[in-house]
Amino acid sequence: MPAIFLSHPLECAVTLLLLDVAFWRFIPETLKYWRLAGRLIVFLLYSTILLKAGMSPLKAAPWSEEPLLHLVSMGLEIIWWLLGARTLTILINTLFIPEVGKKSRLLTDVLGAVIFLIAVIAATAYVMGLPVKGLLATSGAVAIIMGLALQSTLSDVFSGIVLNTTKPYQLNDWIVVESTEGKVVEINWRSTHLLNGVGSLVILPNSLIAKTKIINLSRPSNVHGISIIIEVTPEARPRTVLEALDRAIKGCSELLTTPGASAKLKHAKAISIEYEINGFVRSMDQKTRVCNLLYDLAYRHLAATGVLLHNLSLPMVIPPQATHQKILLDGISIFRTLTDDEKLSLSTKMVGHEYPVGEEIITFGEVTNYLLIIESGVISVCLATQDGSVIEAGRMGPREVIGESGILKNTPMRAHFRTLTPTMVYRIEKDDLMPFIQARAEVGDALSNLLSLREHTGQTLLAEHESLPVAQHGFRQWIRRTSTWLKK
Secondary structure, eight states: OOHHHHHSHHHHHHHHHHHHHHHHHHSOGGGHHHHHHHHHHHHHHHHHHHHHTTOOTTSOOSOTTSHHHHHHHHHHHHHHHHHHHHHHHHHHHHHTSOHHHHHSHHHHHHHHHHHHHHHHHHIIIIISOOOHHHHHHHHHHHHHHHHHHTHHHHHHHHHHHHHHHHOSSOTTOEEEETTEEEEEEEEOSSEEEEEOTTSOEEEEEHHHHHHSOEEETTSSTTOEEEEEEEEEOTTSOHHHHHHHHHHHHHTOTTSOSSSOOEEEEEEEOSSOEEEEEEEEESSGGGHHHHHHHHHHHHHHHHHHTTOOOOOTTSOOOOOTTOOHHHHHHHTOGGGTTSOHHHHHHHHTTOEEEEEOTTOEEEOTTOOOSEEEEEEESOEEEEEEOTTSOEEEEEEEOTTOEEOHHHHHTOOOOSEEEEESSOEEEEEEEHHHHHHHHHHOHHHHHHHHHHHHHHHHHHHHHHHHHHHSSSOOSHHHHHHHHHHHHHHO
């Protein structure tokens, strides 16, 4: 060891303490191993200097005949215990506690408190030479008094210890506590912090969570339940409603097939009947989007069966001259600019066709000289890739149209369309539709925009398929973009 350490041990010890503070202050937390290495080196050097200077943390401070020097040496030995406790805590946190556990501050805080308590007791016994039994007895009485004064706080602390031990939830889990739902972002001594759906921070005391029911929406990790409730007029036959809701479920391919989704009659009231759709998705991020999509699909499939969602306290009024085909055209944004008379005229050109399950409506390469309007049912849209495989690009439902490429450009279809449920479509021949397109340029523009959107999303899907082993997200983009555009 250099002579300077032996000749000026006290000054060197103070310098090392300042160096330890510098390691803590100036080395960023991202360089955690460098911080740990620096503190270990400082602690080892500090220990060596104390021993070389004739001081031992396991014995009373020397130089009792010189009060100032004795006081300084006692302080340095006490600091050795505290520095050792801090170094040990950092060592355990860095090497043995996983990243998720570190963000859950309760575990690290409790562990650090226990280590520091042991260090304080040891310093009191070895360095200061005080009787530990008397100190423990006195501290016990003080602890009882403080416990009575801080019952609520201690209840939160011990509840936090229990929650951290049993782990009913962890960081980043989505949980529901009573009526509060949110993502766990922090677990500390007194409370659990949740980030709710609107971005607000909700702080719940640990004692409250320990006494109430906890629903962990993140477990199991690959299955997350969703549920929507729809109120329907009691005049609608339940079987008809449930069949429409089943078709809505089949039209949403983001729902998991195992466990499967289902629809049921939930509750009957005087002015309405409640129906519930339950299903499962693969990730929490899908829940809101799939719920919204299910509401939209349920609305369209119910409307296709004649069950319209409206204010149930008021009777629904349908114009006497409105035919079923006219009502269908009213719900399609492409024909929004047509007048009622034009829609009535166009509705007389619509010819209905029914298809059973598994029937191909349009095949690859077919040039359509007609436009199809889906009245009811679910149709699967598939694309052919360069390697010869077939991938599903989307699922279509009521109030969507097929065949715009043949109407506008006489180009062959790049997809084929197959029914997944019994399906009813209306067919409008190109010769019957062209006068309306020529009279209303907005109709042609809407069809052109729809064609461009579908071509773009189809190309994006094929590109994803070529770049990924298994393309999983393309059809969702296709159906969301197309359905959103049609509803505008």
